[in-house]
Amino acid sequence: MFFSVARLRLFIATSFVAPSFVQAHLNSLFTSSVSYCAPPESLLIQQFDVAYIQHNSSVSFNVSAASVLPNVNVTANLLVNVYGMRPLNMTIDLCSLLGGILCPLPTYNFTGADSITLPSSIDVQSFIPSIAYIIPDLEAFAQLTLTEVGTGKVRACVQSTLSNGWSARQKGAEWATGVIALLALFSAIGYSYMNPEALAAVRLLDVMYLFQTIAASGLLGLNYSSVYRAYASNFSWALGLFSMASSSSIQDSINNMRRLTGGNVDNSDAGQAAISLVNRKLSPYNSPPQNFAISPQLLASAASLPSVDIKSFLSGTYDIPVANSAIFNANIYVGGNVETVTQESSNILEAGIPIYVNVLGIETENAFMTVFLIVFILAAILLAVLGLGYLALLAFSRTSRGHQMAEDAKARYPAFARAWALRTALICVLPVFIFTFYQWTLKDSWLSIFLSVILLLGLLAGILPPVFYVVRSILPTRWSGEEDSSQSHALAPLIASLRTERYYYIIPLLLAIFVKALVIAFGQAHGMAQAIVILVVEFLLLGITIVLKPHRTRGADVLAVFLAIVRTVCTGLSIAFAESLALKPIPRVAIGIIMAVIFSITVIVMFLNVLWHLGLRRVLRLIPWRRHRGTSTGATVLGSSVPSDASLNEKRKGTDAEQGQDSLSPTAFYPRPSNPAPTHTPTTISTFSPISTASHLSEPVTEMSQTSATSSTLGEQLPHRWSFQHSRPPSSSAISHSVGTPTALSPITPTESVYNTPRDSWQIASSREEHPSSR
Structure with missing residues (x-):
């Protein structure tokens, strides 16, 4: 029933995600992680990699297992759980399988890897629909239970998550979002130097905050669908979390620091597959584990058994047909080291930050230090680039002594450097706040806590004074614009897109970021409360944006409202992931895909916006039909006068600033020629x-x-409307009679x-x- 009802929904999900994975793919299902679901008594498993190949109905395996009790006849029960449904639940008599070589269980330590063709009596293909091989981030697990014949006692139980190789987490997606951020960065650097009020620099903050919002949406203590958790991990780099091996040099250095400063490194989850340590109440398991522990006697008995190569045991001794293993050269095994996961285990990963960072290869206790090092590297790069820029200006001014351009550049550079320091601090606010507060909940290493306090105070020292100056500027004791122009340029990251009377709009923006960080860090055990509080914050911010209309142009207000609506809608949808709601897996997967699609459309919109500010507007102006259209409206332009109203000029200035082209407009460097003064002094001129x-x-x-x-030229024939020429002085015959007339x-x-x-x-x-x- 599951596949008949959910086929359409899963197809929709596949149509959005799967086409982006352009690579050869073999229809198969394989184990992505393995753990015990019952205490082992007669069968101890150290390695368990199994894959089912649809092409020839074969099974490839890499197994290391030991049967320690003699004369034990067991039956095997194979249960497959897919999105909460159980399409396969069958019992296999091992005595009738493979010529009876598994009845009773031979007391050997079996190791080896090979592929065998399943007999016709085991019809696995009829239970697995074709869509299970292509749906990304499949939520399924297979459970193998060995029960002793006669007594009904469970001798072994192994639970393996299943994967088909497709995932919404892709390196290409990470690189694509990184390229968008780099384009926004280059556009912001160029235009912010020529015009501090250019909105290209503001769009960099909008793009980064969007990416951070998507990544942070996967940090809540919710039972996310696997496809959405994988999608959100594509944006983890925006939080300073990059995918890396748990044994990388950065992680090893952090572990050594924690070990020397009171950190609990021995019970950390380094090197372990994160999904194998997930709390079994969460997807894709949805079943709580039992309490058990592996006895030391069982480990000692398994170590004393003779080792047998499973390949020779099957094909050589018992002449079992071996399948063609050439099709399995892609090495789809992920690593099936069996983990002991129980309710009382200290290494169970809870929902939220622990699962998110461990999937990236970062231990839970190492999350803050990883962000700290990334922020430190970013600050070093910023200081180096700004320093090199200042040295270049000094060299340019020495070689062009007295050149006005060099002097102007040196005068603008301090404000430019301060603006970029503030802009970098604003980008780091959300990740630093989240992982600093979360580090305080771990109580792991005193040095990590000390560094988190130092980083937080340094960030606040870089942000709060500019916010104070901005807020003070709208008070009655407002300073003069001339003597504080450099100060206003340094504050451009906060106020470039805002109207003067709406500068205080930055206060609810920063408060929203602060509240979200507090909720994410300290509310990990209450996922629904986290989602509700963040929803209220986003809804209030949306209402404030609609009511105040804080930006200088209508387009900027529309974009801000659109981004606020996206955040509000996706936050509201995330409430469905709360564990207490116990939503069925299929609707939960559908909601995750909807959120991913909404965020993806928003990313595309911001990408087009970045291109527009980068120069797409200029390219469109070069299109012939655009030039023809502009010529056809020449009469309207000709008949309009030069606007003299101050508010109209301010509106035009805001529009140009939104396009990021204030300093590049032709009139900025080549003003229209003015009328020359007459060469004689007339007696009276009206x-x-x-x-x-x-x-x-x-x-x-x-x-x-x-x-x-x-005395009038009314009615004379006008010259060509686009001819620009100086006005000739009025003749003496055209002078009025007197001033008194x-x-x-x-x-x-x-x-x-x-x-x-x-x-x-x-x-x-x-x-x-x-x-x-x-x-």
């Missing part, structure tokens, strides 16, 4: 201003027509009528050309 024009507009048009034809329209040259007259005057002139009889 003034022409919007105020005088407005007074004339209130009079009848017939009164304006009484002006002599020699009623003000009349001054003679206007064609160029002045296009660029210097108000829009209303131009409309009157046009009306006179269309109706010459009114003259």
